[in-house]
Amino acid sequence: MGIMRLGRVEARVLDLEKSIDYYSNVIGLQLMARENGTAYFKAWDEEDHHSLILTEADHPGLAHLAFKVRYEHELDEFEKSLETYGVRVNRVSKGTRLAEGQAIRFELPTGHLVELYHEIERVGNGLKLNPDPYPDNLKGIAPPxxxxxxxxxxxxxxxxxxxxxxxxxxxxxxxxxxxxxxxxxxxxxxxxxxxxxxxxxxxxxxxxxxxxxxxxxxxxxxxxxxxxxxxxxxxxxxxxxxxxxxxxxxxxxxxxxxxxxxxxxxxxxxxxxxxxxxxxxxxxxxxxxxxxxxxxxxxxxx
Ligand SMILES: [Fe+2]
Incomplete structure (x- = not known):
């Protein structure tokens, strides 16, 4: 099966409070947790704990992007394929960030850090039994x-x-x-x-x-x-x-x-x-x- 989707993006932000306000109230994401200068968000139709991580830093940009794979064992398989291709791979252990299992991490030739993972806490979207088309109390743009x-x-x-x-x-x-x-x-x-x-x-x-x-x-x-x-x-x-x-x-x-x-x-x-x-x-x-x-x-x- 392999990669299912772009699972998460970790962006660096200059002012976490301002950014939490913007991503919660203007974009309309759900703030799932915050700890130690990091905030975790999901969009309303997503079932995983988070898809956007904001980390406070002195310059903006992309800290990492991550693709979700279908099965946990595919991490080992992709680690081997990447190494055969000539790419160095590191392991990110479970619990490094909130709600996440382990991941493998490598650098693209463009210098971006990419992770592959399967495990992440599943929180659901609340729309699985006789559901309405969207939940109540959406704010801002509210992308799914x-x-x-x-x-x-x-x-x-x-x-x-x-x-x-x-x-x-x-x-x-x-x-x-x-x-x-x-x-x-x-x-x-x-x-x-x-x-x-x-x-x-x-x-x-x-x-x-x-x-x-x-x-x-x-x-x-x-x-x-x-x-x-x-x-x-x-x-x-x-x-x-x-x-x-x-x-x-x-x-x-x-x-x-x-x-x-x-x-x-x-x-x-x-x-x-x-x-x-x-x-x-x-x-x-x-x-x-x-x-x-x-x-x-x-x-x-x-
Ligand atoms: Fe685009």
Missing amino acids: QLDHLLITGEDVQGATDLLMKVFDFHMSERIVTLDGEQLLAVWLFRTNTPHDIAILKGPNGKLHHFAFTLGSWNDILHAADVLGKNNVAFDVTPTRHGITRGTTIYFFDPSGNRNEVFSGGYIPCEDFTPVTWTEDQLGKGIFYHMRELNERFSTALT
Whole structure:
């Protein structure tokens, strides 16, 4: 079975109190626990204890990302596959963070720390017996789940090869140089969404954004209203991506980490033929209507 989904993102934040307020009341996640400068959140439709960890630090960014695998024994198997591929693997022992079992940890060629895990406390979503479509008392945007993230690094090809060869990720879209020789960005999936992770050529180890799922274009408009109401800094107001065909808003958390709410896009299967964009069409690929990137898109990284 292997990797099931992007299970969690650990983001560094400058001010934990401010960030807890933002992720609880504006994004509308559920604060599950906090201890020692760290806060744990889940979205309302998620069943695991947390999918977002915020850790207070002196600079923002991505502390780690983690994929959940279907079975515990797959950790041993992936450890061997990674080592055979030439990647060093460390073990993260159970209890290192709240509610989590053990994990294996390695570094992508782009410098990002990635963990694989299976065990995490299951708290449920409360919607399993004669359920309503959503729970009461939702606040803010209230996305049902974490969706994907976009990271930057120099070796897009190396990171893509590793994710596709070792973990059987599939490519949905890519941006290439005009001569087709170099991969500038890639969108990869293991689930049935157009991407669980995307990688863009840029400085190593940086976070471009992490994104939450929304159900419809109407939900995107509502999210923009919530962001406006709360004076959140927008990067890009509601629009459509050419790449993935998803609808989107980019905006910034109080530490400058870019967030996205994402809706729609196609439903790919394993035999999906990747879509290719040439670099001269990059603007249209990212922002289909405006057809150009704003300067922040490639410079505001954490
Ligand atoms: Fe995104």
